[in-house]
Amino acid sequence: DTEVTQTPKHLVMGMTNKKSLKCEQHMGHRAMYWYKQKAKKPPELMFVYSYEKLSINESVPSRFSPECPNSSLLNLHLHALQPEDSALYLCASSQDFSRDTQYFGPGTRLTVL
Amino acid sequence: QKEVEQNSGPLSVPEGAIASLNCTYSDRGSQSFFWYRQYSGKSPELIMFIYSNGDKEDGRFTAQLNKASQYVSLLIRDSQPSDSATYLCAVTRAAGNKLTFGGGTRVLVKP
Numbered sequence: 001d002t003e004v005t006q007t008p009k010h011l012v013m014g015m016t017n018k019k020s021l022k023c024e025q026h027m028g029h030r031a032m033y034w035y036k037q038k039a040k041k042p043p044e045l046m047f048v049y050s051y052e053k054l055s056i057n058e059s060v061p062s063r064f065s066p067e068c069p070n071s072s073l074l075n076l077h078l079h080a081l082q083p084e085d086s087a088l089y090l091c092a093s094s095q096d097f098s099r100d101t102q103y104f105g106p107g108t109r110l111t112v113l
Numbered sequence: 114q115k116e117v118e119q120n121s122g123p124l125s126v127p128e129g130a131i132a133s134l135n136c137t138y139s140d141r142g143s144q145s146f147f148w149y150r151q152y153s154g155k156s157p158e159l160i161m162f163i164y165s166n167g168d169k170e171d172g173r174f175t176a177q178l179n180k181a182s183q184y185v186s187l188l189i190r191d192s193q194p195s196d197s198a199t200y201l202c203a204v205t206r207a208a209g210n211k212l213t214f215g216g217g218t219r220v221l222v223k224p
Contacts, residue, residue: 031210041216042201042214042215042216042217043157043201043212043214045211045212048210048211056211088154088156090156090157094210096210097210098210100145100210101147101159101162102147102159102210102212103159104149104156104157104158104159105156106155106156107155107156109154
């Protein structure tokens with residue numbers, strides 16, 4: 001089973017709201033990723049967690065705050081977002097942070113008003 | 114020069130024909146190569162991965178890797194309308210698993 005789940009599927013929020021995106025996998029993977037994808041563009045890496053520790057932060061603005069509570073869960077906390085942050089947010093996981101296949105979740109479509 | 118380059122398309126192929134997609138990469142340290150399919154509004158779905166020079170076949174899909182020439186290709190045989198999607202080429206270096214994506218090739222299979 002190569003399933004990564006994400007909730008919610010869709011999220012509409014105002015610029016003053018605080019919300020969270022959730023990602024879960026039960027494949028025993030030890031690396032988890034957050035990507036952002038704008039329309040007609042490839043996914044852009046935001047964060048990487050390896051063994052529950054933040055390994056990579058691709059200079060993402062502080063209004064995005066990742067959290068890895070345990071090896072199966074990954075959250076992305078959102079605060080004071082801008083309309084240009086509207087995008088598809090994708091979570092992925094892989095066995096570990098080496099050369100290993102990444103499996104993507106279905107994504108959360110975020111709209112910031 | 115972009116790190117991973119693909120022709121954006123659209124690549125229009127008749128149903129039943131072979132679709133040929135190409136991807137070039139600039140980093141000679143690249144070790145792992147992936148093809149993902151992405152339908153409009155959906156997330157990327159892994160189709161193939163290849164690590165070694167040569168061909169790798171899986172059903173109607175064949176990935177080809179030539180590290181000396183720094184390209185990887187994907188062939189889709191007996192193309193079906195359901196193959197109409199954007200195909201993303203992605204590459205990682207030896208150390209770490211940071212995927213670098215190409216811009217994607219849009220494929221349109223016409224009945």
